Amino acid sequence: MNEFELIADLFAPLATTPGAFGLKDDAAVFRAPEGFETVITKDVMIEGVHYLSGTNPARVAQKLLRVNLSDLAAMGAEPQSYLLGCQFREDVSQNWLHEFAQGLTEDQTTFGISLLGGDTTKTPGPNAFSLTAIGALPQGTAIRRSGVQPGDEIWVSGTIGDGAMGLMMAKGEYTPKDASDAPFLKDCLELPTPRIGLGQRLRGIASAAIDVSDGLIADLGHLARASGVGLTLAADAVPLSDPCRRALAEGASDLATLLTGGDDYELAFSAPAGSRDGLLSAADDAHVAITLVGLASDGEGTVRVLNEGQPMAVSQSGYRHF
Ligand SMILES: [Mg+2]
Structure with a gap:
């Protein structure tokens, strides 16, 4: 499977938002709902650093997504969509890739979100992933780290x-x-x-x-x-x-x-x-x-x-x- 087949087979079915254009354009178009602000966060996960080699690939994908959704949760935001960067090991198997995508499919349903875009390459190093999660909240309501008052x-x-x-x-x-x-x-x-x-x-x-x-x-x-x-x-x-x-x-x-x-x-x-x-x-x-x-x-x-x-x-x- 080359890069384009991989995207068409595994990732395009995850891109259900109209503005993702089925991952066929150069970029996605995204708009926050009226009166809402966009909240964005990114986390990276590297094999052998953030997860152990041999971890179930569906769970690698799900954790990658969930740690980002946790950051949105901390701000009080509702998750909407995400961008995905994948660097797969040169020896990655078709089966591993399919299970990885299956994990995302399941969690998209669980959390009501969809893929907006991303990039995929092979790497001589370990698997490395980056996910950017996008959420929304009513303007001016983000919960910050800086608001603790004495007595709280x-x-x-x-x-x-x-x-x-x-x-x-x-x-x-x-x-x-x-x-x-x-x-x-x-x-x-x-x-x-x-x-x-x-x-x-x-x-x-x-x-x-x-x-x-x-x-x-x-x-x-x-x-x-x-x-x-x-x-x-x-x-x-x-x-x-x-x-x-x-x-x-x-x-x-x-x-x-x-x-x-x-x-x-x-x-x-x-x-x-x-x-x-x-x-x-x-x-x-x-x-x-x-x-x-x-x-x-x-x-x-x-x-x-x-x-x-x-x-x-x-x-x-x-x-x-x-
Ligand atoms: Mg955090």
């Missing part, structure tokens, strides 16, 4: 640490004793759930938000610095899944690892203390649990971590790309 409460959605335990498991560094924990942790690592519904419902309620990709403590640090406040995280209040609790009980991991591991794709956000009812009903509507985990105060962009009231030592706050 800090919340997180879902549970934290599952991606980190999933990665330990995938690397052969952890084997759950409870057999049902393995597929759960594998799914958390490979197929995160972007909190799109929650993000949109937080518009006008949350004062700031971020998605947890680098590690909860590191990402709270990003919020604290952008907002010029100090944050205190109650480590013992952070919601953990049963599989993570069992890993802790078995001594296979520790709390610091779960709070710094990253790959959670939950939302961490702030809101004034009087907003609890609104937040809880937004979370209820979005069918996701949220948990109060901290407090903002005057400060200079620092995060203090307490565990049962005592300062907790954390050697590294999260994943660093460089």
